[in-house]
Amino acid sequence: MSIEKRYEDVLKIFERPDLEPKISDYLPFYHENILYTTVLKNFLYPYEFTGWKDEQLSWKKTCYIHGGLNPSPLYRFSGKEAEKFLSKYCVNTFSKFPVYSGKHCITCDEEGYITSDGVILKTAEDEFETYWMWSLVIAMKNEEGNYDLEFKDLTNDKFLFQVGGPNSFKVLNSVTDDGLEDVKFMRFINTRIDGKEVRIVRLGMAGSLAYEVHGNISDAKSIYDTIYKAGIEYGIRRLGWHTYMMQHTENGFPQFGDHFMMKLPGSPSNKGNVVGSIGKEATGYANPVELGWKKTIKFDHDFIGRKALEKLVENQTRDMVSLEWNTEGILDVYASRFIEGETYKDFDEVNDMIYKGIGTVLHQDKVVNAQGDLIGVSSGRVYTYYYKKMISLCSLDLEYCQPGTEVIIIWGEPNMIQKKIRATVSRFPYYDENRNQSFDVAIK
Structure with a gap:
């Protein structure tokens, strides 16, 4: 069975064309030409609804609803x-x-x-x-x-939906029993939708105004449908897994599996599961300082790892930045398909979040200076249709973190022809419009 299945194929899989396939306990099954994936889930899950370009614009221009994090631990x-x-x-x-x-x-x-x-x-x-x-x-x-x-x-007892974009407040405010005007960033209220108890938290991964809706799994499908139908007049889009994985790079918020790997206690080394020019010896493990999360660390209590983090904060060597890739270098990669000689590694997808194949593989590339010295690691490459740019996040040596600084990304696996692509340190986060932390729902 191939990884992706469209509606007609889904019917064949379940061998009951007279019945609606049960995709999951969390999401309604819409009778449309939806692209599905089985990756990371025990059920078929929407990979794309209306296409990644259309869905990617939703968190800047209208709003979206996403249920891909179900079941959330x-x-x-x-x-x-x-x-x-x-x-x-x-x-x-x-x-x-x-x-x-x-x-x-x-x-x-x-x-x-x-x-x-x-x-x-x-x-x-x-x-x-x-x-x-x-x-x-x-x-x-x-x-x-x-x-x-x-x-x-409570993993299998609750659902989690994300509703984000500038119109997300209007959509949710129209279906909840209590107004959301006073819900500030990283705050939540308990309320009802269709008479069913929910919790609404103001947070999201796109950077724009966003909320999460939590509730009992038995109410998941009806609440998803209520929110979606209420959002149609506000231009709501249903976000598939493909597009959702592009949010974190624009938002400047590193994500497990896209920008780094977690070092879970007792788990085997991740060595060998990292692709890209960084090489197979890399593990993808990271500390919060180099990911740009230094402000989250507070030394007002004893905790596991405190001594190591005190040293990392005091002697910080890297920080997280946005890289904007040079267009000419990108075009050279595409052009190599049509020119005699070796071909550069393709940009097979608009991002490097490898969730289409079976398993999770982290993609990381070396970032060097003009002399060829390693100065950082690029990850989470994504083409942002809104800005018409290729961008990535980069854990970069401090002396190169000033916006406007030019660096070089090594594109291609170590055992193949590699391309040096120039990149420029850009604003961080890259998406800097109507940020959730400061979005005033009362005047928008």
């Missing part, structure tokens, strides 16, 4: 020592963390390498819910009986 920690446990492993501070607020959460190992990053919400006094924080589950098993707290895995 969701874990609840509650009890009088829940905060004490989380503080031991998270680099974040808990000193100013009111109920109904959230944080970008990071855990590291003793060497300072990231073991997980995700979101943590404070849902009540002494109660926290974490998303995508696998390392905390491993820690919980290792710490069994050491803390007075309760742990609950």
Whole structure:
């Protein structure tokens, strides 16, 4: 069976053309010519709805709804020592963390390498819910009986939808029982949609105004459909997995699997799973300082990896920047297909997020200076249709981080002909319009 299946093929797979195939417990199955993928899911999942160009414009011009993060690893920690446990492993501070607020959460190992990053919400006094924080589950098993707290895995009980773009407020405000005017960035409220309990958090990965909608899995399909139908007059698009994976590079927010790999405790080395000019010896592991997350680290408490991170902060050598690739170099790569001689590695896709094939492979390229010295690592390459540019994120030596600085990206695997493509350090984040942190829903 091929990786991608269109509607007619889906019917054949289930061998019941008289019945609607059950794609997942989270998303409605729309009877259209949708491109599906099986990658990273145990079910067929929408890869593209209206095409990546159309969908990519949604978070700048209109809005989108995305359900591709289902099921999201969701874990609840509650009890009088829940905060004490989380503080031991998270680099974040808990000193100013009111109920109904959230944080970008990071855990590291003793060497300072990231073991997980995700979101943590404070849902009540002494109660926290974490998303995508696998390392905390491993820690919980290792710490069994050491803390007075309760742990609950809610992964398969809840859904998570993302609704983003400048019109996202109007769409959600039209279907919720309570207005969203007072919900600030990284804050949330509990409300209802169609009489069903939901939580709406103001956060998103596109950089523009965005929200997440959380609720019970039994309500997932009806709520998705309600939001989508309400958004039609506002130009809503359904976001497929393909387009969603382009958000993080524009937004300047590194993503696991696209820009770095996590070093989960007890897992085998990731060496050999990285492609690109960086070479097979690379693991893709990273520390939060070189990813641009230094401000998230707070040394007001003891936590795993603190000593290593103190040294990394004090002696910082790299930071995260946006790279804008030179158009001529890109055209040279395409032109090599039609010229006698060796062909450069193709830009097979508009991005390097390798989720179409089976498994997850990180793509990273060497970044060098004019003398050929290694000065950084580029990842998350994406063609942004809105800006008509090829961009990537780069963990770059500090002396080259000034906007306007020219660097060179080595394109192509180590065992093939390689192309030196000039690139320029650009604004960070690259998408800098109507940012979620400052978007005033009252005047837009």
